[in-house]
Amino acid sequence: MIELDHITKRYDGRTVVDALSLAVPTGEFCVLLGSSGCGKSTTLRMINRLVVADAGTIRVDGADVTGLSPELLRRRIGYAIQSTGLFPHWTVADNIATVPRLLKWPEPRVAQRVDQLLELFRLDPAGYRRKYPHQLSGGEQQRVGVARALAADPELLLMDEPFAAVDPITRDALQGELARLHRATGKTIVFVTHDIEEALRLATSIAIMDKGRIVQRAAPPDLLEHPANDFVRDFVGRQGLGLKLLSVRRVADHLRRDETAEGEPVPQDASLRDALSAMTARHADRLPVADAAGRLVGVITLADLVR
């Protein structure tokens, strides 16, 4: 649980964050969305005190962060950034082990945790443990960066445009892994991005920011269906709104149970957009739907998409 209460930050008389309040309940994936200069990164960096707020209070699990030592606070909060900031003179394993070692975990436990995280991010431990960051691709570096942030199993994860610098295919894969991780662990995540598609895909709650304030805070479908004002409407994009709506709705919620159809099933946690895409590609208006275990659970039809 993170609570920001009327926090303000000024640089040289310019107000970057303006009396902003935001509560992120435990387990939420909150995306701060806005164009560059809107104060989203500054807001994120005030949570772990990389930036000190000029006014207002920030509480993490009820405790005012200004009462905690910055180092001890940050070791409890995972932090991943766009440029990864991996230590170039340390191996992948040493990079990931940074925080556990700061917390004085016994070495066997550290090694075990490193391997576990490498496996979680689909990097073979035997092959990657002893590599140096410069030997990795951009996507691999980013995975290691996120693994390092998760190493000490923090309840809270702060991510500042972590996938902005990787190619679209890698970004898609990384987003999928992060979404899977969030579902599996229920960690509280605050994630900064300027990419509306990324926000819609990952967030359980989006806070749209402009000029240091939150313009609207809503779950992704609500944001699309009920934009608070023209700024939000422009930001989420008037073009392609329908497709964005399809991308935030899940097949599971538009399913006809007790019916069957021919062909390759779509997973029930896929988006309606994926379903539409599959129908278009296969010239079909009905598709079977399967659950995570691959069992058929029903059918989705073209008409269901617009219901």
Add this chain to the structure above:
Amino acid sequence: MRRSGWLASPLLWVGLLFAALLLRMEALRPFFRWAFPDVTPVIYDRASFLELFLAHLALVATASFAAALAGVALAIFVTRPLGREFRTMVDTLAAIGQTIPPVAVLAIAVPLLGFGARPTVIALFVYGLLPIIENAVAGLEGVPFDVKEAADGIGLSPRQRLFAVELPLAAPVILAGIRVSVTIAIGTATIGSTVGALTLGTPIFDGLVADKLPFVIEGAVLVALFAILTDMLFARLDRRLRRVVR
């Protein structure tokens, strides 16, 4: 490293040549006699070359060690938030130290400290500070911002960040500064002989005063080999460091 690679290393051969000349300059007596038939003795004999070298080494090691310690400490200080304001001042002072000729430092230091090794160490220290500070500041400032940001963000204390991240990453650049400083100091230390310090410059100055060219050659060759050898050792250290720090 492979055995053959080790044998082919110029460091080994330059080192052997230096050691041989240092201990057995005698062996060249026939050559010097032949080249300078009018000069006696042809081999400098007021002190052994080994003794001169050890004194020279002690001067340079003391001054350079102190300069490295002080230079890196100052560079760390001016790249911390607390010392940032002193950055220009330290730069200027170090530059002035570099501008004043070492002979002038000796001229000032001798009346205060007397003759001998002490004013020489001071002159070498002052003169050697600038390259160390400049390189150390450049090295520390060259550590990528995102790496420092990440170090802070994941919970390293400022001290941990300095020792675990900044200094190792800056090490090759810092070492380059020390290398320049030490190499200069080895050459510059010879003028310490003008104020009574014992160095490999002593035969050079004695030879110049007494018009005995062989002494000058003997001293100059040994100083040059000493400087080259030291530079080669630093080059090797640098390669080793860069293998660790990428």
